[in-house]
Amino acid sequence: MALFRTDMPLAELRSYSPELAEPADLDDFWAGTLRESRDAAGTIILVPHDGPLREVIVEDLTFPGFAGDPIRAWVTRPRTKEPRPAVIEYLGYGGGRGIPGERLAWATAGYVHIIMDTRGQGSGWGSGGVTADPHGAGPATPGFMTRGILDPADYYYRRVFTDAVRLVDAALALPFVDAERIAVTGVSQGGGTAIAAAALHEGVCAVMPDVPFLCDFPRSVSTTPLAPFTEIVQYLSVHRGAEEQVHRTLAYVDGAILARRITAPALYSVALMDDIVLPSSVFAAFNATGSVDKHIEVYGYNGHEGGGFHQWMRQAAWLAERF
Numbered sequence: 001m002a003l004f005r006t007d008m009p010l011a012e013l014r015s016y017s018p019e020l021a022e023p024a025d026l027d028d029f030w031a032g033t034l035r036e037s038r039d040a041a042g043t044i045i046l047v048p049h050d051g052p053l054r055e056v057i058v059e060d061l062t063f064p065g066f067a068g069d070p071i072r073a074w075v076t077r078p079r080t081k082e083p084r085p086a087v088i089e090y091l092g093y094g095g096g097r098g099i100p101g102e103r104l105a106w107a108t109a110g111y112v113h114i115i116m117d118t119r120g121q122g123s124g125w126g127s128g129g130v131t132a133d134p135h136g137a138g139p140a141t142p143g144f145m146t147r148g149i150l151d152p153a154d155y156y157y158r159r160v161f162t163d164a165v166r167l168v169d170a171a172l173a174l175p176f177v178d179a180e181r182i183a184v185t186g187v188s189q190g191g192g193t194a195i196a197a198a199a200l201h202e203g204v205c206a207v208m209p210d211v212p213f214l215c216d217f218p219r220s221v222s223t224t225p226l227a228p229f230t231e232i233v234q235y236l237s238v239h240r241g242a243e244e245q246v247h248r249t250l251a252y253v254d255g256a257i258l259a260r261r262i263t264a265p266a267l268y269s270v271a272l273m274d275d276i277v278l279p280s281s282v283f284a285a286f287n288a289t290g291s292v293d294k295h296i297e298v299y300g301y302n303g304h305e306g307g308g309f310h311q312w313m314r315q316a317a318w319l320a321e322r323f
Contacts (some may be wrong), residue, residue, distance in 0.1 A: 004034060008279070010227055010247045013270075013279055013283045014283065016284060016287060017284065018218070018256065019208075019222045019289065020216065020218070020284075021251065022251065023152075023251050023252055025307070026251075029152065029252055031051065033162055034162060034165055034166075034200065035203075036038055036225070037065065037132070040067050040068030041068045042063070042069075042070065043064065043067075044173060044174075045061070045062040045063075046061050046174070048060075049074075049100050051101060051215045053078065053101050053104075056076055056077060056079065056108070057078075057079055058074065059074070060074065060075075060077050060219060061073040061074070061168035061170070063169075064166060065159070065162060065163035065167070065214065066134075066158070066160075066162035066166070069134060069159075071119060072117040072129075073114050073115055073116045073167065074097050074098075074100050074113075074115050075112065075113070075174075075262070076100070076101070076103070076104065076115075077107055077111075077113065077176060078108075078111075079210060083175070083179075084110060084176060084177065085110075085177075085178050085182070086111060086112040086177045086178070086181070086183070087113050087114070087183045087184075087319075088114045088116065088164075088183070088184045088185070088194075089114065089178065090116055090118070090184070090185070090194055091115070091117075091185035091186065091187075091190045092122070092125075092187050093121070093188060093189040093213065094122075094123070095118070095121060095126045095129070095289040096118065096119050096123070097116065097122070097123025097129055098125045099114050101104075102127060103115060106128040106210060110170075110201050112176060113165065113179050114285075116164065116167050117130060117131035117229050118131070119132065119159060119160060119191070120156075121144065128247055130272070133156070133159065135148075137151060137155075137156065137221060139265065140235070141231045141232075142229070142231070143227070143228055143231040144231075145231040145232050149232070149249050150242065151245075151249060152253075155253065157214065158252070158253065159264040161193060161196040161253060162166070164184075164193045164196060165197055167194075168182065168204060170199055172203055172265075179203065181205055182204060182206075183205060183206035183207065183266075183319055184197045184198055184204050185207070185208040185209070185210070187306065188212070188277060188304065190269075191209030192211060192212045192215060195207065195212055195285060196253065196255065196258050196264070198264055198266070199233055199258040199259060199261040200258070200261070204264050205322075205323075206265045206267075206319060207262060208266070208268075208270050208318075209255075210268075210306050210307070211271055211304055211306040212268070212269060212277065212282055213256070213277050214253060215254060215255035215257075215259075215284055215285040216280065216281040217232075217247065217254050217258045217282040219278070220277075220278060220281045221233060221236075221250075224275070224276070224278050224281075225277075226275050226276050256284035256285045256288050259285045259286070259290070259291055260288050260289070261290060262289050263290050263292075265293040265322050266286075267295050267296075267297070267314070268282065268285070268286045268294070268295070268296040269297040269307050269311050269314075270283065270296060270297070270298055270299070270306075271305070272298065272299065272302070273300075273301060273303045274302070274304045274306070275303065277304060295318070297311060297314055299311075
């Protein structure tokens, strides 16, 4: 396990703010993407799940994501009639929404919990996913990081981040969700996706990214020793001369750029021995976050597992203070 000093000492991390250039059309790019997807056909479908859980309600949600594509999620909520605050959760790299009932903590704490399947993933760990990604792209390194990477319009994470925003739209339409109390969260890829959702949807009232992936691409690609960032390194080792195009695309989804647009309260976490998501990339996003109310939990002796359930307990207390 890499020591954090292979990245930066904590004192330097707390002030680390790289000068990342925004694409001139960044806001127009995302506004147009979201407008097109909201204009696409698609309906919200909520089907009760018949399973052994009796003290919570579990439902199978299908909602329109990027280009109206059907995206799946599990909704788990308390058996109460009044609208409840919601926590939308996005998943780590390679995982799927799994089996209903695997993640009960937020529902038992009194929240509507909505966990989104990640399109095209769900076969790397956990209990699987069911959402396809019907959109093709050019040549890519195995994995998801380089799919469509030569053009931001084709890039895989344009679709994932749009799905994330459209799930906030769907949550706002559910009668049992308190529209004034919607939080987004996730670990690793899920944390990076939560940053994007909070940056791109004004309905997000709190954001809780844990060891967030997909931030500060220039440093992460050149320095991170382990996958998935190394997928981009491998791609560039084959597609010599594509570096400028690749980094132009990545700037449209970089969490350390998008975080500048977040104004909701934010609770981050970082692990100083993380060699999958470097601590500097997390602090790049945290320090860029535009929120007045923001905090970061530092786990000095953990790797990419971060704070685990200890961090969930911190989140629950922090969110209860704001909701």
